[in-house]
Amino acid sequence: MARARGDSRRCLSVMDFILRIVAIGATLAAAVTMGTTNESLPFFTPLFRFQANYDDMPAFTFFLIGNAIAGGYLVLSLCYSMVSIIRPRAAGPRLLLLIFDTVMVALTTASASSAAAIVYLAHNGNASANWVQICQQFQNFCQRTSGAVIASFIAVVVLILLVFMSALALRRHSRQ
Amino acid sequence: MARARGDSRRCLSVMDFILRIVAIGATLAAAVTMGTTNESLPFFTPLFRFQANYDDMPAFTFFLIGNAIAGGYLVLSLCYSMVSIIRPRAAGPRLLLLIFDTVMVALTTASASSAAAIVYLAHNGNASANWVQICQQFQNFCQRTSGAVIASFIAVVVLILLVFMSALALRRHSRQ
Numbered sequence: 014m015a016r017a018r019g020d021s022r023r024c025l026s027v028m029d030f031i032l033r034i035v036a037i038g039a040t041l042a043a044a045v046t047m048g049t050t051n052e053s054l055p056f057f058t059p060l061f062r063f064q065a066n067y068d069d070m071p072a073f074t075f076f077l078i079g080n081a082i083a084g085g086y087l088v089l090s091l092c093y094s095m096v097s098i099i100r101p102r103a104a105g106p107r108l109l110l111l112i113f114d115t116v117m118v119a120l121t122t123a124s125a126s127s128a129a130a131i132v133y134l135a136h137n138g139n140a141s142a143n144w145v146q147i148c149q150q151f152q153n154f155c156q157r158t159s160g161a162v163i164a165s166f167i168a169v170v171v172l173i174l175l176v177f178m179s180a181l182a183l184r185r186h187s188r189q
Numbered sequence: 190m191a192r193a194r195g196d197s198r199r200c201l202s203v204m205d206f207i208l209r210i211v212a213i214g215a216t217l218a219a220a221v222t223m224g225t226t227n228e229s230l231p232f233f234t235p236l237f238r239f240q241a242n243y244d245d246m247p248a249f250t251f252f253l254i255g256n257a258i259a260g261g262y263l264v265l266s267l268c269y270s271m272v273s274i275i276r277p278r279a280a281g282p283r284l285l286l287l288i289f290d291t292v293m294v295a296l297t298t299a300s301a302s303s304a305a306a307i308v309y310l311a312h313n314g315n316a317s318a319n320w321v322q323i324c325q326q327f328q329n330f331c332q333r334t335s336g337a338v339i340a341s342f343i344a345v346v347v348l349i350l351l352v353f354m355s356a357l358a359l360r361r362h363s364r365q
Binding site for chain 2: 064065066069070071072104108111112115116118119122123124125126127128129130131133134135139141142143144145147169173176177179180181183184
């Protein structure tokens, strides 16, 4: 019975490790996609500047920094995840991972949501505030930033799953 | 020794209950403030419509719905929190609260961050996208929406603390 519980804890730890690698991919892909997005149109008028870059929007800069921090944390967290595979009975690393993962859920969600609000505005504009849509001009820019936001939301879902799994593992500790 | 652990678990449960009431206040205050914000200016031009309401911006509508859902959940969660006070050894309610609290961290952060991105834009505008600032005209509207966003971020911090406390309580279970 105790052996079966040890095996299920190890199985949870291995899934934790794999999901962390998926989240690293998603956050770093989001950050790199946002950071390398740059579109210039071959014409201009005195009223409009037809060049779009991620640092034109503070929300996109925050998105890049937030996802880079989350990606960096997830790389470092692989060590603790490995400790959980080697020593599945240790509750300390699980608790630490759960706490930091929760903070990263908040950081990644904040960066993805603020960027999503701006991407939505770029696609649709807002007639009440007289904010015009810019995606008709900057199609490539809008497609890439939308993709980056989707990747970041995938990372949020994976991070929430990681918190659930850490909580389940702590619960199993409590039943041993 | 076992009695001391039981007392500390009960203490955590009582703090959990109090923090939930604080979070209910913050989320509902945020939702009500956003929902009741409406400003009309006594003049207009053919170019601009000088009326501001929360449903002019999809991000503000999402903010209101997100905070209302979080507030409603927190009210319901008080029952489970009370079960934890009465039966501090029960790990089941703790685990359930931790899982739903984590989802609410994501929902509240998403609604607060997307609204914050729009409030920032309303205050500062964006020269690259030719989005003009609107807070010079709608000062009251901007002040109230900024206040609602701050209240929502306070709720996020409290929800993160609730997740930490549930994790600590589960850890204590594992050491009993």
